[in-house]
Amino acid sequence: MSNCNSCPSQSNCSKESTKCGVTNNPLNKIKYVIGVMSGKGGVGKSTISSLIARELNNKGFKVGVMDADITGPSIPRLMGLSGERADGVEENILPVISKDGIKTMSLNYLIENENDPVVWRGPMVGKAVEQFWNGVIWGELDYLIIDMPPGTGDVALTVMQSIPLSGVVMVSIPQDMISMIVTKAIKMTKQLNTPVLGIIENMSYISCPGCNTKIQLFNENHTKDFIEECGVPLLGELPMVNSICNLSNNSYEKDKIAISELFSPIVDKLIKTLK
Known part of the structure; x- marks a missing residue:
């Protein structure tokens, strides 16, 4: 293990080196680490995490997805990897790779039945996330997408304080109550000096x-007001379509072109923001 000075994401990290808690696996070299976060569950955060990863992969980048939603992991299903198991090499874990070459890690790869509950207290959940960062052989990646659990609890704190995030993408829906909760998450990230x-x-x-x-399903002026209040750029607006709603049913290949048309402009903006 190495210290903060050898962290592959050091140039993109907002944390002072004296306050950095990163322990990096020397086998890994990751250029950008992007957290995907929402204030509340049920807004499609994990779906969007998987689609950002797929579109980056379509553009020729080397991509990984870390499922940090330990008690509600859904990345394996969304990536068409339900039922797969992760292998280990000595003290490290090997990620499960999708058929299009995206490296993934989720707690569901380590338990016998994906429907079994994970009844863990906060510290254990945080340790699992840290293990997914420094105990998995991600290798060389252009982008690692971290699907974070909803809210501003232990895992969000662990990710922002222990992993060198390049920044966070927030997922919301155009509804007053959700926007209020997402605003809390945005304020949290700013307090922790995470872009x-x-x-x-x-x-x-x-x-x-x-x-x-x-x-428009809700007040069409809501998004504009919400964005102005938060002072955060809008990467894109997504419609309610079957091609996205049915991702957990292994429908991505069938709808790949239609989904890419929706996501390509969003991911282009994301890439540009990180440069």
């Missing part, structure tokens, strides 16, 4: 199947 790269608004609208007119 907020932007907001992705999920379930923003539906498209009329006959004329492609955008039909």
Whole structure:
């Protein structure tokens, strides 16, 4: 293990070296580490994490996804890897690789049945996240996407204080109550000196199947007001479509082109923000 001075993401990290708690695996070299976060569950955070990873992969980058939502892991299903198991080499864990070459790690790869509950207290959950960072052989990656659990609890603190994040993407939906909770998460990241790269608004609208007119599900002025209040850029607005809603049913390959058309502009903005 190495100290902060040899961290591969040091140039992108906002933390002072004297306060950095990073323990990096010398077998890993990761250029950018992006956390995906929401204030509340049920807004599509894990789905968007998986789709950011897939679109980066489509653009030719080497990508990994860490499922830091320890008590509610869903990355294996979303990546078409349900039922897979992770192997180990000496003291390290090998990530499970999707058929399109994306490296992934989730607690579901380490338990017998994906439906079994993880009944752990906060410190154990935090240790698992740290192990996924420094105990997994990620190798050389351009981007590591960390799917964080909803809220501003132990795991969010562990990730922001122990892992050299390049920044965080916030996921929201156009509803007052959700936006209020997401605002709390944004304020938390700023307090911890972690850059907020932007907001992705999920379930923003539906498209009329006959004329492609955008039909707003909520107050159309809400997003503009929310973005202005937060002072964070809007990376994109996503419609409610079957191609995204059905990802956990291994439908990505069938809808790959349609999904890429939606996500390519969002990921282009994300890449540009990190440069």
